[in-house]
Amino acid sequence: MPNSSLEWYRSFYQEALPETDLLKAFQKLNPQVSIDISTVSEGDLETRLRLSKSRGLGPDLLILHGPTAISLLEQGLLQPLPRKDPQLQRALSQVAPDLLNHAQGSRGLAGLPLFAEVTVACFDRRRITEPPTTLSKLLTVAAAGNPVGLSVDPSGIYWTAGALGATQALKPILLPDTSKPEAALLTSQKQDLQRWLDWLRQSALQGKVYLDSGPEDLVTGLESGRLAWIPCFSPLLVRLNRTMGRHLGVAPLPDGPLGPASPFLSNRIMALGTDSTPDQRKLTLQLMELALDPALQRKTTVTSQYTIPSNRYVSIPVASSSQLAALSTAYNQFLQTAWIRSSYSEGELDRTLPKVDSLVNLVMEGIVSPDEGAEQILRLQPRRR
Numbered sequence: 001m002p003n004s005s006l007e008w009y010r011s012f013y014q015e016a017l018p019e020t021d022l023l024k025a026f027q028k029l030n031p032q033v034s035i036d037i038s039t040v041s042e043g044d045l046e047t048r049l050r051l052s053k054s055r056g057l058g059p060d061l062l063i064l065h066g067p068t069a070i071s072l073l074e075q076g077l078l079q080p081l082p083r084k085d086p087q088l089q090r091a092l093s094q095v096a097p098d099l100l101n102h103a104q105g106s107r108g109l110a111g112l113p114l115f116a117e118v119t120v121a122c123f124d125r126r127r128i129t130e131p132p133t134t135l136s137k138l139l140t141v142a143a144a145g146n147p148v149g150l151s152v153d154p155s156g157i158y159w160t161a162g163a164l165g166a167t168q169a170l171k172p173i174l175l176p177d178t179s180k181p182e183a184a185l186l187t188s189q190k191q192d193l194q195r196w197l198d199w200l201r202q203s204a205l206q207g208k209v210y211l212d213s214g215p216e217d218l219v220t221g222l223e224s225g226r227l228a229w230i231p232c233f234s235p236l237l238v239r240l241n242r243t244m245g246r247h248l249g250v251a252p253l254p255d256g257p258l259g260p261a262s263p264f265l266s267n268r269i270m271a272l273g274t275d276s277t278p279d280q281r282k283l284t285l286q287l288m289e290l291a292l293d294p295a296l297q298r299k300t301t302v303t304s305q306y307t308i309p310s311n312r313y314v315s316i317p318v319a320s321s322s323q324l325a326a327l328s329t330a331y332n333q334f335l336q337t338a339w340i341r342s343s344y345s346e347g348e349l350d351r352t353l354p355k356v357d358s359l360v361n362l363v364m365e366g367i368v369s370p371d372e373g374a375e376q377i378l379r380l381q382p383r384r385r
Helices: 001-018 020-029 042-054 066-074 084-092 097-101 134-141 159-163 165-175 183-204 215-224 236-249 278-291 296-305 320-338 346-366 370-380
Strands: 062-064 112-124 149-152 209-212 228-235 250-251 263-270
Touching: 001 165, 020 278, 020 296, 042 062, 042 066, 042 149, 062 278, 066 165, 066 263, 084 183, 084 278, 097 112, 112 215, 112 236, 112 278, 112 296, 112 320, 112 346, 134 149, 134 296, 149 215, 159 165, 159 320, 165 183, 165 346, 183 209, 183 228, 183 346, 209 215, 215 228, 215 278, 228 236, 228 320, 236 250, 250 320, 263 278, 263 320, 278 296
Parallel strands: 149 209, 149 228
Antiparallel strands: 062 263, 112 228, 112 250, 112 263
16 A cells, blocks of 8 residues: 555555455355455565565565556566466456556566556535536636645646646656657647646636645545545545545546546556465466456446456446446546556656656746746656667
């Protein structure tokens, strides 16, 4: 689990693990198998894996976010998924291609996608009866006296880039490729970045738009009544459903004049440890294959109310709840903008994302102009020959 989420996870989330149905089904089919589950902070995971590997006692299976798995695979702390294994070939053929692509690292497939999590909009039904569907309507909601919260992090602000046509400008900065950008492209990038930063600055000038420090501040702000509308990463719906009940509204993120919103999406994948015996590895691959079972995938989605099934043949039952309908729309928004279609490791994103975050924050606070902010962000893009 992410470091900052471990405590609220233990309080709100552990009872409703989306993997629970899978593990129960597996143990029913294999009653002789004992499954020992440990919940580990992502910040401690690398150290723990190195220690356990030195003793030959590493885990057989890890369930973690795709970028983390790719980073660990590159360091030799995970085993690449055996694509040609007969047990896995059928399961792999059922995975949605975009989600499978997000699990691919330079050293092989980091794991099997189990489900995905995505950013949606959360609001207080007592204050907002109709959720805003566009950026202009979102600012109208704020102007009417309903406090709107934003935060400078992947799930809190970058969804606005798609709506304002800045995703293609951001991608080579956050995830640089090996090509040398042409002058015309650089000019276009700056224009797109400046337009995006202009909107963010103008939104920050609204009296009822607040810039919070991160996802948890946004959630507590919505719970306490300080905020009426926030972007929220779907796992947080577990907590919000419990604390707000029927007052919680969930909707897709607002689109913009230049395209759909670009919600942040993260894969939760099943990865292989490095210290399994042949029998343990065989059982682990069986569990992975079972994970793609359509009935289990559908049940996990309906039960959790915040996951997107990785099996491309399992549709989200949108008619059963507005929350699932919002998840479905958010996934379609992601597929339309797909500003990060390729896989990436945590290390790759960490090289430039904090610097971009800092500049966006300075622009929204009025310390740096949108024009200068766009120029400084553009300078972060590597110039390769």
